[in-house]
Amino acid sequence: MTSVSDQPSTARARVTIREVAREAGVGIKTVSRVVNGEPNVAAATAERVRETIARLQWEPDAHASNLRRTNTRTRTLGLLLGSVDNPFAATIHRAIEDVAIHRDVAVFASSLDEDPAREIAAVEAFVRRKVDGLILTCAAGSQSYLAEVVPPEVPIVFIDREPADFTADTVRSDNLGGSTLATRHLLAQGHRRIAGLFDRSAIWTSQQRREGFARAMAEYGVAPDQLDAMSDLTTPQAAEATVLELLGSPTAPTAIFSAQNRITVGAVHALRKLGRQHDVALVGFDDVELADLIDPGITVVAQRPAAMGQAAAERLFEQLDARRAGDPLPAVDAVLPVDLVCRGSGEIRPSAPTD
């Protein structure tokens, strides 16, 4: 029953600041000064220390350093996304990484799956790891818990969705305007029976998009209670089934507004199955890959996920700098525009069968 300490011979004693100091013939504090760029070190001394560090291949131990530091910076950032494998979220992720890498900041990424419990657990895990800042997509109904869980010096930027019961910077798309735009586009083609397909109604973006849909319909005189709005479609399969059912009904819609990318995919599948893709109009919220290769091309309201990610990361670092300087910046709600991309499916007119 051997004890812990029988490491293989590879046990090259790890080099610490003390050895560097001894080797360079200076005090440990001077080494510390050099690596941290503190003033009051003679140029010659600094050079000698740097040379020794390079020779011994010493890397300061982040844990020791962070333990002592009051102004703890781990050069680490927590990112919470719907799911890292959703293309929309992945693009955001990439954009954030590109900003962070310039600061030598590493990104913890975590998936949410629209689960409020997971949101809180993820944030707690980030905080436990002492991240410098947080970029969050939220699922919980209220973000008030953040006040207790996240230390005041850790900045938070919300992305994609607005928080509730908590004030912080937010970067998001113009969901209301975008869905109004999409719906108006269909209405302008002459459609009146338009089905709106939405994600979980607990999700903020879903609510916003539904609201935009309803407003546009109202502009054209469609009463709220006549809206064919289906919510809580959480999978492409659910969306597909819903569309199949809707189109089989006597009051079938002539157009569909699908308010999320996976719902759009489901809707396209359903239209295909029925062979009605040239017959029923479709506008989706959020772009889908290869949307231009499908026949007809899918008309969408495209968001700008890369810009969102970049804006969120930059804002986070601004807050970080400002707080270190002593005065946090006031929270800003940044709204990014969306773009209507016409590719064919949204330009189909009612009761105009395939030519």
Added chain:
Amino acid sequence: MTSVSDQPSTARARVTIREVAREAGVGIKTVSRVVNGEPNVAAATAERVRETIARLQWEPDAHASNLRRTNTRTRTLGLLLGSVDNPFAATIHRAIEDVAIHRDVAVFASSLDEDPAREIAAVEAFVRRKVDGLILTCAAGSQSYLAEVVPPEVPIVFIDREPADFTADTVRSDNLGGSTLATRHLLAQGHRRIAGLFDRSAIWTSQQRREGFARAMAEYGVAPDQLDAMSDLTTPQAAEATVLELLGSPTAPTAIFSAQNRITVGAVHALRKLGRQHDVALVGFDDVELADLIDPGITVVAQRPAAMGQAAAERLFEQLDARRAGDPLPAVDAVLPVDLVCRGSGEIRPSAPTD
């Protein structure tokens, strides 16, 4: 010019293990025992300590803990991917996260962009942050640098691509078999002039797929020097341009094997532009989203990225456990099968125009 220490009144003195101990009327070591699940604590004592921890909302300081621990575990893992926004990589990422979360391990994800320098920089950044293990997709020609940079107790699992000059666990697809399969599929339809489109030849998977392509062609008696194999297609645009050019030539191919998902996208675009999507056969390596909605559906050799991610993560944790127990496991090269998914584009026969 105020100094650092003028924090706002919110300076709620952070609670440490000492306060918990005092409050619970025990020694600090006992508190430590309780939180770490060490044996030899009386049930009653443990309960009292747990209650106190909950009441004071104490969270152990990870830095202090990691600093002291010999067997340092940060519950952190470094993941290096081609790019976090590539769907293939994103799926892997998600699968790894799902395994890691059960162990309360957080994942640092970083993108590679096929840049050897970035590979090294990313690994160094991970090591500096004392990750427990690494899952790497590699771009550099040699991974020998890992021996110097990564401490021997940190396990490494390679994913998607085999390393060079370094031995460690690897989880990857059967690239050779998959591309042979794809090429044979086209050959079996009667095609002989098949264009093979490949990614950067420096990338291991690209080489493997090219080799598989060449082997299958050789089986059917096509000499290597007659192969229409184009390498170093790094963007969909480059692939598109290449296909446009190839199909304009007098010896135009009747089929295309596109060895990577972005190349497939480019090839499909080109075929569309020429209106020959029903005329020229196409098999891609790696699945593409919505491939079944395009007409014709794109036939692909699909990898199993989720299974790869899961296998890699599980292997990493096995190594971790084994090393903590004292004996590292021998390196294993796990090869996952690929699946030929026929959707139409690969079943087009030569000189058979659209019906």
Added chain:
DNA sequence: AGTCTTTGTGACAACGGTGTCATCCGGTAG
């Protein structure tokens, strides 16, 4: 009853850095 284990527990050092402060020293003003 006396000795040996086992179990529960806390005192204290150690981890590898950074913050504070004292000290040394050459230059400059009085």
Added chain:
DNA sequence: CTACCGGATGACACCGTTGTCACAAAGACT
């Protein structure tokens, strides 16, 4: 010539936790 000043530097405590070890109390065995 002396007092003073600021730059350069190192000694040492300290950050919050875990590892080691000593020790008391309670059983287990002879």
